[in-house]
Amino acid sequence: TKRYSEKHEWAELLPDKSVKIGISKYAADALGDVVYAALPEEGDEITADSDCGAVESVKAASEIYSPIPGVVIEKNERVEDKPGLINTDPENSGWLFRLSNDKNEELFNALMSEENYQKFLESQKDDID
Secondary structure (H helix, E strand, O other): OEEEEEOOEEEEEEEOOOOEEEEOOHHHHHHHHHHEEEEOOOOOOOOOOOOOEEEEEOEHHHEEEEOOOOOEEEHHHHHHHHHHHHOOOOOOOOEEEEEOOOHHHHHHHHOOOOHHHHHHHHHHHHHHO
């Protein structure tokens, strides 16, 4: 199960209690064709909602934020080699990094469910119209 942040990142709690982080399909579509990704390094300590990497597309550059704090235990090197994975499969093989934190489950549960994230996106559209 995935949960989402208002900054359009997703988090997935894994069986080992680590959390995989990526950007939502909505964010990937908004960015356009991603041509570059700079991900945090293994061992980096990340605080929630502060930038920890960047993606660049033909349209824009955007910071990557983690919805959950922790220590990076793995980054998706395939995404750095082939940043287009963020566009073709943003919520699966286009994941960005994995975090370890002793409060992951609690922090994960505080994020929006997919249903609530969809409602959040709808409310954003209302603001734009």
